[in-house]
Each structure stands twice: as C-alpha cells, then as structure tokens.
Amino acid sequence: MAICDNHSHFGEGRTTGQRRAIAAAADAFGSAFTVEDLVAATRRAAPGIGVATVYRAVAAMEASGALERVGSREGGALYARCDHREHHHHLVCTGCGKTAHAPCPLGPDAAGIPAGQDGFVVTSHEITLYGLCRECLAAKTEQAPRRAPGPRRD
Amino acid sequence: MAICDNHSHFGEGRTTGQRRAIAAAADAFGSAFTVEDLVAATRRAAPGIGVATVYRAVAAMEASGALERVGSREGGALYARCDHREHHHHLVCTGCGKTAHAPCPLGPDAAGIPAGQDGFVVTSHEITLYGLCRECLAAKTEQAPRRAPGPRRD
DNA sequence: ATGGTTGCAAATTGTTTGCACAGTA
DNA sequence: TACTGTGCAAACAATTTGCAACCAT
Numbered sequence: 001m002a003i004c005d006n007h008s009h010f011g012e013g014r015t016t017g018q019r020r021a022i023a024a025a026a027d028a029f030g031s032a033f034t035v036e037d038l039v040a041a042t043r044r045a046a047p048g049i050g051v052a053t054v055y056r057a058v059a060a061m062e063a064s065g066a067l068e069r070v071g072s073r074e075g076g077a078l079y080a081r082c083d084h085r086e087h088h089h090h091l092v093c094t095g096c097g098k099t100a101h102a103p104c105p106l107g108p109d110a111a112g113i114p115a116g117q118d119g120f121v122v123t124s125h126e127i128t129l130y131g132l133c134r135e136c137l138a139a140k141t142e143q144a145p146r147r148a149p150g151p152r153r154d
Numbered sequence: 155m156a157i158c159d160n161h162s163h164f165g166e167g168r169t170t171g172q173r174r175a176i177a178a179a180a181d182a183f184g185s186a187f188t189v190e191d192l193v194a195a196t197r198r199a200a201p202g203i204g205v206a207t208v209y210r211a212v213a214a215m216e217a218s219g220a221l222e223r224v225g226s227r228e229g230g231a232l233y234a235r236c237d238h239r240e241h242h243h244h245l246v247c248t249g250c251g252k253t254a255h256a257p258c259p260l261g262p263d264a265a266g267i268p269a270g271q272d273g274f275v276v277t278s279h280e281i282t283l284y285g286l287c288r289e290c291l292a293a294k295t296e297q298a299p300r301r302a303p304g305p306r307r308d
Numbered sequence: 309a310t311g312g313t314t315g316c317a318a319a320t321t322g323t324t325t326g327c328a329c330a331g332t333a
Numbered sequence: 334t335a336c337t338g339t340g341c342a343a344a345c346a347a348t349t350t351g352c353a354a355c356c357a358t
Contacts (some may be wrong), residue, residue: 130277
C-alpha cells in the first residue's frame with residue numbers, strides 16, 4: 001500500500017505555495033509539533049497563511065499518510081512527519097516532545113497480542129512509548145529532577 | 155498502592171448525592187463512555203446535575219484511579235471504570251465502544267521495550283488494543299461488513 | 309475556464325472557571 | 334462552623350466551516 005505517488009505530502013491536492021510551505025515546515029521539525037507550532041513555523045516562510053489552511057493541510061497530509069498523530073499535548077494534537085512505510089510506533093520525549101520511530105514491540109505483524117480476551121478479536125493496536133531523549137536525560141540527571149509534561153493518555 | 159480507603163471512587167472528597175450518582179452511573183457502564191454519556195446516565199438518577207460537576211467528578215475519579223482515560227472519540231475523551239490495580243491496558247471494541255482490560259503484551263514490567271532507540275530511554279508506554287467484541291464480531295460476520303468508528307489515535 | 313485552495317471570520321464543541329449557595333463533616 | 338461540592342453561565346481553546354476571491358491545472 002502507501003500509494004505514494006508523485007505528489008509529495010498531499011494525496012491528490014494541488015501544489016500551491018502555501019501547501020509547499022507547510023510541507024517544508026513539517027519536514028523541518030525534528031520533533032512532534034502541534035498545529036499551532038506548524039502554523040508559526042510555516043508563517044516564517046509564508047507570513048499571511050491562515051490557521052484554517054494549515055488545519056486543512058494537516059488533515060490532507062494525515063489522510064495521505066505523510067503525517068501521523070502521535071498523541072496530544074494539553075489540548076492540542078501532536079503530529080509528526082512520518083511516511084507510512086510500514087507498521088511502526090513512536091517514541092515521544094516527555095521532556096521536549098521530540099519523536100522517533102520505533103519498531104513494533106509486539107512483533108512483525110502484531111503477533112503476540114493477547115487476543116480472545118473476553119471474546120475480543122484484536123484488529124489493531126496503538127502503542128506510544130514515552131521516555132526521555134538523550135539531551136533531556138542528560139539535562140535531567142545533572143539537575144534536580146523536574147516535573148515533565150507527563151504522558152498524556154491521548 | 156491504590157490507597158483505596160473507605161471512600162469509594164473519589165480520593166479525598168466528600169460523599170455527596172451527586173458524586174454517588176455519578177459513581178453509580180460510571181459503574182453501570184459496561185463500556186467506555188464520554189463525559190457526555192456520563193452526564194446523561196447520571197441525570198437519570200440525579201436530573202438536575204450540571205456538566206461542570208460531572209467534569210469535576212471525572213477529574214477527581216481519574217486522579218484517584220477509579221477512572222481511566224482510554225482514548226477519545228470524535229473530540230470527546232473516552233473513560234472507563236478501572237481500579238488501578240496494576241499495570242494493564244485496554245481493549246476497545248471499535249463497534250460498540252465496550253472495553254475490557256488486557257494484560258500488558260510487553261511483559262510483566264514492560265520489559266521488551268526496544269529502548270535505546272536514538273538514545274531514548276523509555277520510561278512508560280501506552281497501549282490500546284482495538285478490535286471487536288463477541289457481539290460486534292457476530293453482527294459483523296452475519297451482515298455485510300460495515301464501517302466501524304475506526305480507532306482514533308488519541 | 310474549472311474546480312480545488314486560501315483567508316477571514318463566525319460558528320461549533322469539549323472543557324474549564326468564577327461565583328454565590330447548599331450540604332457534608 | 335468551616336469548607337468542599339454544586340449549578341449556572343460565561344470564558345476558553347482547539348478545530349471546523351461558510352463564503353468570496355484566487356490560482357494551479
């Protein structure tokens with residue numbers, strides 16, 4: 001799958017300057033970002049861009065698999081660049097929000113899922129690993145342990 | 155842990171009629187529910203209860219571990235009764251929203267997490283299993299496959 | 309020319325908060 | 334009596350949508 005046609009981040013849509021700017025801004029992030037972040041970043045290249053446009057672009061990118069929702073941070077959804085290559089999950093740094101991809105700890109094709117529980121048939125799963133990236137870990141150990149933006153269940 | 159004192163669902167709080175009604179309503183659910191659902195259910199026993207009260211009660215119950223957020227459904231958080239006994243996860247039926255507990259597929263104390271990825275140190279994880287409960291599975295197989303409220307990433 | 313895209317602002321919606329009053333401990 | 338919990342409504346914040354102008358194709 002992943003009918004990754006010629007169109008870079010958006011599935012079908014037209015290639016406009018704004019969309020290009022949004023895609024570029026998204027690519028530039030090395031960590032997860034909120035729509036708000038993306039708007040701010042995009043505006044550095046396309047000053048007058050509207051929030052709605054970014055929301056619509058994000059929806060399109062998510063639909064085409066160029067973006068993935070990796071959780072949420074205090075009322076705002078977190079996204080990360082990510083080409084739907086194959087089944088994988090995300091590591092999210094609770095310190096800075098940086099994300100990394102992680103192989104599925106359940107195995108190749110999600111084998112190992114304790115199915116049958118109460119007659120349930122598991123069809124899919126969702127895993128998010130929280131932790132600290134190298135930098136945040138270093139910062140944390142050399143200073144007094146501070147409160148981190150704890151894992152949000154969303 | 156789970157300093158489950160005499161106070162049933164709320165940690166410290168006082169025992170009021172409303173809170174009792176809310177707790178009872180929460181207990182009555184066999185599946186995950188949104189705050190909206192809970193408000194509706196509670197109102198059958200305590201007609202005049204306010205939304206804010208329920209939100210506050212939900213927050214208290216979540217804090218005390220009597221309730222757990224198990225995802226979100228189209229803009230609304232999903233909760234489920236759940237006493238924080240030990241580390242576990244949830245099975246959510248994509249057909250009806252029913253939930254069940256599931257042991258952690260990663261093992262007793264989350265061993266098996268592919269840590270070290272990019273210098274990350276994994277401190278916690280979050281897993282939600284989606285699938286179909288016995289009833290929904292039966293309903294699905296005997297009829298034409300219908301679209302289910304697909305797993306929301308939150 | 310055609311239809312998707314954009315901006316702006318208004319509208320929605322889920323959730324929180326301020327405040328005066330009621331009820332528990 | 335001293336607070337905590339409750340209701341109501343206003344406040345908020347994230348996200349969506351209507352609509353006219355705009356621009357790839």
